[in-house]
Amino acid sequence: MAQLQIPLDKKIKAVYLLIVLHTMQIGVGIAGYPRLVYLEAGRDSWISIIIAAIVLHLTIACIVFILNTNKDTDLHGILTNWFGSFIGKSITVVFIVYFFFMFLSVMINYIEFVQVFIFPQMSPWFITAALLTLVLYAVIGGVRIAVGTSIVFFFGAIWMVGLLYKPITLIDIDGYLPMFESEPRAILEGAKVTSFTILGFELLWFLYPYIHDKSKVNRFSQLAMAFTIAMIFTVTMVSIGFFSRGQLEGKIWPALSMMKVISFPMFERFDILAVALWMIIILPNMILLAWMISISAKRVFGWKQKYFLYLLVLIAFICQYQFDNRYYVNMLTDYVGQVGLYLGFLFPFLLLPFAIFKRVKGKNKADAKN
Template identity: 30%
Template sequence: MNMKNHQVSSFFVLFLVFFMQIGVGIFTFQKSIAEIVGNDGWIAILFSAASIMVIIRLIYYILDERMTIADIHTRFFGKYLGKVIDVFFILYFCLFASTIVVIYVDMVIIWVFPDMYHGILIFIMLALALLFTRSGFRTIMGLSVLTIFMTVPLLLYSNYPQGLLQMHNLTPIWNHSIRDIVVASREMTFQFLGFEVLLVAFPFIRNAKQSLKWAQVGVILSTCVYLFTYILAYLVFTENHLINIIWPTLSVWRMEYLGISIWLLILLPNICMYLWAASYLGKRAVGWKQKHWLIGLVILVLTSALLERRYFSLDEVQHIINTLGFYTLYLYVPFLTVLTFIFKKRMKRHEKKKRT
């Protein structure tokens, strides 16, 4: 396969990181953050964003050009154990895809179509995702760029209740402990997840190592969106009110029907990218054709979404994903970084011996 025909410019990493981090969590995250640190939630968002930028830097250190996480696993853990860990990441991406579907379907049923059967919406979303994912990585990236310019302005152009803004709600600044800030920063992990697809998409980025700056810019932009939505919600509602609202962004937005319907456009590339990453990783790890992996994984995500919707609450699903993502990013990625550092040191020593 000629990779150049399937690659995108390094600049598109900005969009990749940004649209993967702006998903369904933007409608609910204020509640969980406000319960922990109240008006200091914006500080926790900044702390979390800074740590994510460090993790992205580590990912770029781990990966070389045209390498995926499957190659890293084979290098450090061998052929068979490496494949076992690859399966974990395949299931990891599928779980995130199903969670996005479940949360969005819940939102549609509560706010727009309360009498609709959730299975129909789940099937429609995954059918659309399958259609676009089959077209490949470049198509998903093109869809993401288009939908970002269509949907993100909705957060800014809305009928916000300007007369109800209470500026004193944000004071006094830093009236919570460092421990509370750290706990709230961890709670923000779910919102910033998604950029891990870089572990699989690296070969599809032209001059991938040079795209680090664009990945960091993507984090900065998504951080600005989260800061805007958090501060706005906190200016409109009192803290005691905010922690009892399930969908704070929608409560402030005042564009529920139009906004929720159009937001599907930004969630669709999210789901597609997760499915693409899982199916391509399966292809690299096992060797089966990606289209066969894709069909099987869509069926798996459909089953998972139906089970999540039936047996778990929204808070339980988010807690599971948040915990899984947190340990994957903040424990496993640094662990791979240490192994990569040792490996590169040994390679340099080996090259020196060859020269001498």
């Protein structure tokens, strides 16, 4: 069955996409992103972000166009409809594997934050267990719980943007000058780095059938993208002004290092709390990814979603032991980003001709009937 019949009480409103897609995109990546883009594009990183933003908006428009061509189904359904069961299943499995590594990358990156900033001796299995328990809880509850927790966590974390106020007061305008110095090639490299950070919108492929008012999907997903771009733009610009060149190039997580200057009389070292709170930022990531993985696996293999979820948690728990130094963590993160570039940005455009073809054919048929 390619079409999904989803009862109304399991559907969500399109407006939630605004938050869900945004939380999917913002995760561990943003902590290290300002440095990565600065290494490529230097002070002109903002141009890179704008280029990436244009590509992102086009990609979303493309995805929504394809999804709208086939009502009420997800990526797996579309592929099965168009190319048959075998190709449909294979490509979905590729996505599942990709999401799994993304899941793993989010988790081990966060573990590294905690170990570097707060508890160097804390065993990774402990924090993994804590995170995975919450993921299990949210995903077992179904799509509404998964989306609901993401929204709660979003509001639990968004206020941290206000903390940028202190670094903003310490900005040195000279950090931005001279402008337009980077070569076009460097700027494009910067845009590529940016695209790794804003991955996560692939969620739309799988969440689409669960959306109640589909006519608004495009509007709210585009808004979510704009929101994400605004966020990474702000964080990057503040980092560039706040740090000087050598500093920014040396900091692995500029966004967290910026928190080191925030201090309140009752709370001297705010960066410690920021790292702890970062858990709230990454949990929606993990929950939604786990939901996507388990629901897609169910669609492909036909067993209960629960079983896949348990399997996912188990494998993630075991895999976490393999990544206990910076080198491997980096390597995994890089590979996931590279693959994401193709699966996230290129893939929708590959499907686009087929969607146009289907629409034209559908229209011809309708015309012929009349």
